[in-house]
Amino acid sequence: MSIKISSLLKKSTTAIFISILLGFLVGGIILALSGFNPIQSYGELFKGVFSKPRYIVQTIIIATPVILTGISVAFAFKTGLFNIGAEGQFMMGAIAASFIGYKIDLPPIIHPIACLLGAMIFAGLYAVFVGWLKAKFGIHEVITSIMLNWIALYFNNYYVTLPSLKKPNSEGVYEVLDSARINILYNVKANQENILAFRDKIAELKGNVPIVNGVEKPTLFMKLLDTVQDIVFRTDINYGIFIAVAVAIIVGFILNKTTLGYSLKGVGINKYAAEAAGINVKKQIIMSMLISGAIAGLAGGIYITGMSPNRIITLSLHENYGFNGLSVALIANNNPIACIFSGLLFGALKYGGNAMQSQLGVPTEIINIVIGTIIFFIGMRLIFTIIADKLEKGENSNE
């Protein structure tokens, strides 16, 4: 029996699930210590995510950028690079998307594609600089990318001041054009006329609500229509999540099935052996940063074209989309597909945390404690292996 448990404990997936549970447990203890009922609080958090379809959609929308920055970090990590610069790359991607989305007039469908590609290229090149410095001069990527994060922040704030871009009487630039948005059914909320038309259409489809015993009893179909209306008008529902899932699959494929992934991983694990085997180590480092940066930039592009306020604003601090990607990648054990789920967990905690605060007054910092504790235990997951070994030993001496 304990042999089974111990072999289960040695799996990294198990360690991650236990870490998540422990994270909630520690969070619960802290909730209790600060005078909140943990069960009630977590109940509100759960309700805040799952009680309405709109909340679930909202969670997915919040999760989308961090799923992508998580994949960006995970990809770099698999190839031996610690891309703490995803934050800056995200911002550069956002700036590029904002510029293309506002300044260049393109037809729909082509316009958002141009925005996202522009974001990927711009952020990718920004990250290539880090890779080049590492390949050429051996400067550690953590140092250069932290510095570049700040440069990105101040570039962001400079960009906002540019005369032809700045929106008067605001802290930001103009929103991207309607044609550049990736929101689902965006055209129906593009102007007042369309909104009214859409509402009429829904009302028409619904027909009259049957009244049973003096109480309105809408049919399932009617509820569904209400939900659709709710989601379309009250969320930024967008195609980003499909892009994120596609990227996760593509990155997983590149890493595991292609020669590119093989040589990138080879360089990441042992660059000396890769070098001796004829792999161009410098080129691979730059390549890896290019891909990682492009993915983080894509996250920024989706953020601008899919989520309000759809524009760049002056920032006093980093918004943490990139840094949160580090947490997402860690929880996902650097597996790109797992980043989808850890990103969703992350989004759920963040979004549900707001509900916890509005319902019970629980400070949202408690969510940061939960996330921090999860990562803390993942960082010490060796401890689960040690426990497993102890269990095995116990089994042996009983024999």
Add this chain to the structure above:
Amino acid sequence: MSDIAVEMKGIHKYFGKFCALQNVDLTVESGTIHSILGENGAGKSTLMSILYGLYKPEKGEIFINGKKAKIENPSDAIKLGIGMVHQHFMLVENLTVTENIILGAEITNKFGIIDMKRATKAIKELSEKYGLYVDPYAKIEDISVGMQQRVEILKTLYRGADILILDEPTAVLTPQEILELIDIMKRLINDGKTIIIITHKLKEIKQSAKYCTVIRRGKLIDRVVVDDLSEEELASKMVGRKVNLHIDKTKADPKDVIFSIENLVVKDFRGLEKLKGLNLEIKRGEIYGVAGVDGNGQKELIEAITCLSKASKGKIKINNKEIQNTTPKNVLESGISTIHEDRHKRGLILDFSVELNSILESFNKPQFSKKSILNFEAINNFAKSLIEKFDIRPDNCEKTPIRALSGGNQQKLIIAREVFNDPDLLIAVQPTRGLDIGAIEFVHKTLVEERDKGKAILLVSLELDEIMDVSDTIGVIYDGTIVKTLQNDENVTEEKLGFWMAGGEN
């Protein structure tokens, strides 16, 4: 000689479910050199770690000088007069010899401050008494490996050790330093010390030890008087079957020169010349062995040939094509394959599976990938074929991370991979380092087979025996040049080579 210094009875040691030692006895008479012989992983280091208190046995008793001893940790062992010199030295690089020796047992004055003068004096006396000459003021990072080892021995003597355990002491030494070490050991014995030496090198056992305990796969095989057995007999006891210490090979049939180096100059990062105009020529169908003391330019020579570092001057030619200062990829494609010295650093990606390591140099070839997509079926079949042909164990290990394989099997995979490249020149640098006798036999046999197929082989080794055994032509490297090239025939002796290796007439 009836005094028994160390007696270990019925020692059992398990690591998890793995039985490292099973009912092993050891009896060491005081005032003798006792060797413990066994292949890598046989359990000899584990046995000594138990004696030194690093591991606790599950069963068994230890008697020191006739008294039952309880050794829970190294300080218990030190109190009982046991000292151990580890294979990897435990020295602080940027402290002086004196500081290293007294570390943890400092001589202090009445204010509790280290009395360096007295400490230095004590160490000088100690080193003169046993002929362990060291410079007490030198920093560890500035002295040779041989001298570092003497510091380690002094450290144990300084702590009052009467029983010295030396773990693979000759692995890092040059032939001359080995002779010095044997001298030192004999002097220590004359002074009444007892020495236990762990090794798998038979020649040194023959030269120094009186008794030998042979361990194989955690079991005691035999305890013998060394003089009664030949090297071959000792080897077969260690391996468990008859072994051939000297390779059978026919005379070389060298053809045309295929590989040549002209006036090669390589500088290190400080701008000092490490190779000073080196010349050599290798023909098809011959094994060219580079003999030399470590640090005379072997590393720079290999890195320059494989384009892992830059050459300042000179030409390196294969098939009349110059390859110096190109890329490792170009070197490979020009027909040079290399078995690197440090297989964990240069040869393998330890976290990759066996099959992924097998294609490290050829993953881009159409056989293994089309349009950048890896063909896992082909890779798997290829790895299987290598595993079968080169008898890489455990069976069906193609999906296992190569980290989990023994050193000998890792090396076999590297050799299989390089031979598969079908190179014109096969470079083997210290190809048998850390391998046991069975694997060494295999490596040497493969090199000779490749030679017989008409390939040129460049063998670089610090083990003179290996050079003399395998090579057809020997080039002695000293201070960055080949100072002597000679045909390997019966006129070549270790003394002669040693003379050239030490600089000869220069």
